[in-house]
Amino acid sequence: MDARFAQLKTEGRSAFVTFVMGGDPDPETSLAIVKALPQAGADIIEIGMPFTDPMADGPSIQAAGLRALKAGMTLKKTLHLVRSFRETDTATPIVLMGYYNPIYIYGVDRFLDDAKSAGVDGLIIVDLPPEEDTELCIPALKAGLNFIRLATPTTDDKRLPAVLANTSGFVYYVSITGITGAAAADSSAVGAAVARIKRHTALPVCVGFGIRTPETARAIAANADGAVVGTALVDALKASLDADGRATARTVSAVADLAAALAQGVRGAQQAAE
Amino acid sequence: MTTAIPNSYRIGPDERGHFGIFGGRFVAETLMPLILDLEKAYADAKADPAFQAEMNSYRTHYVGRPSPLYYAERLTEHLGGAKIYFKRDELNHTGSHKVNNVLGQIMLARRMGKQRIIAETGAGQHGVATATLCARFGLDCVVYMGAVDVERQQPNVLRMEMLGAKVIPVQSGARTLKDAMNEALRDWVTNVHNTFYCIGTVAGPHPYPMMVRDFQSVIGQETRAQMQEAEGRLPDSLVACIGGGSNAMGLFHPFLDDPSVEIFGVEAAGHGLTQLHAASIAGGRPGVLHGNRTYLLMDEDGQIAEAHSISAGLDYPGIGPEHSWLHEAKRVTYLSATDDEALDAFLLLSRLEGIIPALEPAHAIAKVMQLAPKKPRDHLMVVNLCGRGDKDVPQVGEILRKRAKAS
Numbered sequence: 045m046d047a048r049f050a051q052l053k054t055e056g057r058s059a060f061v062t063f064v065m066g067g068d069p070d071p072e073t074s075l076a077i078v079k080a081l082p083q084a085g086a087d088i089i090e091i092g093m094p095f096t097d098p099m100a101d102g103p104s105i106q107a108a109g110l111r112a113l114k115a116g117m118t119l120k121k122t123l124h125l126v127r128s129f130r131e132t133d134t135a136t137p138i139v140l141m142g143y144y145n146p147i148y149i150y151g152v153d154r155f156l157d158d159a160k161s162a163g164v165d166g167l168i169i170v171d172l173p174p175e176e177d178t179e180l181c182i183p184a185l186k187a188g189l190n191f192i193r194l195a196t197p198t199t200d201d202k203r204l205p206a207v208l209a210n211t212s213g214f215v216y217y218v219s220i221t222g223i224t225g226a227a228a229a230d231s232s233a234v235g236a237a238v239a240r241i242k243r244h245t246a247l248p249v250c251v252g253f254g255i256r257t258p259e260t261a262r263a264i265a266a267n268a269d270g271a272v273v274g275t276a277l278v279d280a281l282k283a284s285l286d287a288d289g290r291a292t293a294r295t296v297s298a299v300a301d302l303a304a305a306l307a308q309g310v311r312g313a314q315q316a317a318e
Numbered sequence: 319m320t321t322a323i324p325n326s327y328r329i330g331p332d333e334r335g336h337f338g339i340f341g342g343r344f345v346a347e348t349l350m351p352l353i354l355d356l357e358k359a360y361a362d363a364k365a366d367p368a369f370q371a372e373m374n375s376y377r378t379h380y381v382g383r384p385s386p387l388y389y390a391e392r393l394t395e396h397l398g399g400a401k402i403y404f405k406r407d408e409l410n411h412t413g414s415h416k417v418n419n420v421l422g423q424i425m426l427a428r429r430m431g432k433q434r435i436i437a438e439t440g441a442g443q444h445g446v447a448t449a450t451l452c453a454r455f456g457l458d459c460v461v462y463m464g465a466v467d468v469e470r471q472q473p474n475v476l477r478m479e480m481l482g483a484k485v486i487p488v489q490s491g492a493r494t495l496k497d498a499m500n501e502a503l504r505d506w507v508t509n510v511h512n513t514f515y516c517i518g519t520v521a522g523p524h525p526y527p528m529m530v531r532d533f534q535s536v537i538g539q540e541t542r543a544q545m546q547e548a549e550g551r552l553p554d555s556l557v558a559c560i561g562g563g564s565n566a567m568g569l570f571h572p573f574l575d576d577p578s579v580e581i582f583g584v585e586a587a588g589h590g591l592t593q594l595h596a597a598s599i600a601g602g603r604p605g606v607l608h609g610n611r612t613y614l615l616m617d618e619d620g621q622i623a624e625a626h627s628i629s630a631g632l633d634y635p636g637i638g639p640e641h642s643w644l645h646e647a648k649r650v651t652y653l654s655a656t657d658d659e660a661l662d663a664f665l666l667l668s669r670l671e672g673i674i675p676a677l678e679p680a681h682a683i684a685k686v687m688q689l690a691p692k693k694p695r696d697h698l699m700v701v702n703l704c705g706r707g708d709k710d711v712p713q714v715g716e717i718l719r720k721r722a723k724a725s
Contacts, residue, residue, distance in 0.1 A: 099503040119620070144606045148606055149605060149616065150620065171345060176344060194346070194348075196348040198347075223507055
């Protein structure tokens with residue numbers, strides 16, 4: 045992860061971070077999508093761990109998780125997906141994103157062992173604020189995994205140090221108060237927020253929530269170390285499915301093509317900045 | 319997992335909101351600053367005599383407290399054992415114990431300057447109580463309710479709408495209480511700057527389980543005094559139904575340190591514990607959902623299971639964290655009653671005592687029917703009659719019609 049950001053810095057550009065739900069719409073197609081993302085320009089890949097009750101996600105990502113669960117996805121299979129991806133790509137950082145309960149039930153120590161050996165680089169767990177760091181954050185850091193924290197518009201200067209204290213890899217700035225896939229982010233407000241966070245940390249700051257188009261991606265990337273896109277990719281995937289919600293011949297390319305367009309947006313930001 | 323026996327069962331939670339391993343603050347960062355504000359605001363209010371005095375005044379003149387402690391003579395005779403008393407919280411304004419908690423939270427919301435109130439509801443009793451107090455204090459009210467519950471609890475939906483609340487049917491998941499809570503949390507994350515989330519039970523992130531318990535403890539405090547007056551001593555046992563467990567916690571908490579008092583919580587066993595049910599302690603294990611660690615119904619991958627109960631108010635795959643702790647500490651015995659047992663109790667109580675109970679406390683009555691005959695006649699048993707059955711009349715009527723046809 046650190047190497048990837050260092051490399052991006054020498055290239056003078058921001059990271060394009062993609063989110064897809066592990067196992068959506070089925071485990072095989074999901075692996076093909078994840079494998080296609082680096083080619084399409086993804087610098088970092090977040091893979092969602094499906095959960096029945098994703099309380100910070102909007103309808104698109106909720107539905108993606110339920111599609112994956114219906115197709116038999118489990119946390120074990122998500123780790124297997126990462127392992128399979130690592131057979132052909134050892135460079136692209138993989139971040140698992142989701143909610144705590146499936147990990148808690150899997151067993152924290154066993155999960156960290158298995159995630160590490162599968163080739164996971166970092167974790168984003170939505171419902172583990174710093175107040176619960178002893179649960180997973182500290183053990184993850186000890187195991188050599190990055191624990192990437194969400195900072196939000198409600199995280200004020202007083203609270204930021206607590207949020208950043210045990211964070212590594214990068215800081216994920218949630219550009220809106222809301223759920224995934226909601227309102228669009230305002231790039232000037234985002235710029236100010238990123239600058240505020242950077243006064244407290246040397247870590248890269250990536251911005252997500254509300255980025256759907258290459259234009260927004262470009263505007264956000266110009267003000268941050270990375271732009272995260274999730275719901276738009278999940279929506280493109282969904283639009284490619286047949287009437288029964290199954291993958292079609294277009295599914296992988298539907299996600300990869302949009303990712304490529306968004307990646308161009310992010311790369312355009314760097315050219316505009318120069 | 320073992321829990322050491324504490325000096326007192328009434329001192330929890332700790333400063334991080336933990337009851338043993340249960341409780342906590344498992345929420346998105348967006349909500350965390352607000353939850354810390356809420357904790358502070360509640361601590362201030364709790365220590366403020368003016369806040370307490372105002373609450374007591376509304377309890378007396380608006381809610382109608384104290385609720386009576388009533389000797390259920392005919393039920394006692396019918397069962398032929400323990401002397402059974404009902405704590406009549408179904409007589410409160412709005413028809414259930416929910417108003418005790420909502421009054422406290424709405425007063426707190428006003429203190430914090432929040433104009434918009436959101437709530438989740440299962441049976442609609444919490445939704446009605448929230449809509450009522452929002453009307454009383456001129457606040458905006460949005461209630462999330464599973465679409466299945468909207469269907470089976472129509473009278474309460476109409477009441478909420480008449481009171482000026484916006485009822486939003488939730489279409490995700492099993493479309494019951496759990497899904498309503500997910501949707502309320504999503505609303506809260508989105509509108510955190512002006513919105514107060516009025517949680518209806520002793521669950522959610524700290525400080526909610528503690529705060530809701532404190533507001534509901536008036537039930538047990540009154541019971542103590544009233545039983546002293548009626549019988550000159552403490553009751554020997556307490557029985558209450560449990561979904562999230564707020565009416566039960568309200569009755570139990572003031573008695574937790576009286577070892578002579580046996581305490582029974584009754585979960586909803588739905589179609590039976592080997593089939594679809596809502597008994598988190600009987601059929602679940604510790605997990606993390608909706609801001610706290612507690613007993614939950616789930617599969618081996620940690621995916622939350624769909625609960626089932628005839629009673630919309632108990633139809634939830636979790637339970638308040640303090641109950642999980644009291645279970646592991648073995649201070650409270652958790653039993654369960656099936657849909658059919660609750661229905662029989664519902665009918666028995668209607669015919670014997672002239673009280674149509676809500677389907678939720680009918681679960682508690684169902685276990686009283688089994689417990690009381692085994693106790694001596696001088697055993698004093700208190701059941702929390704936490705809600706009245708008006709809302710269930712159409713649903714039960716439908717079931718009885720079907721039964722009559724089938725036989």
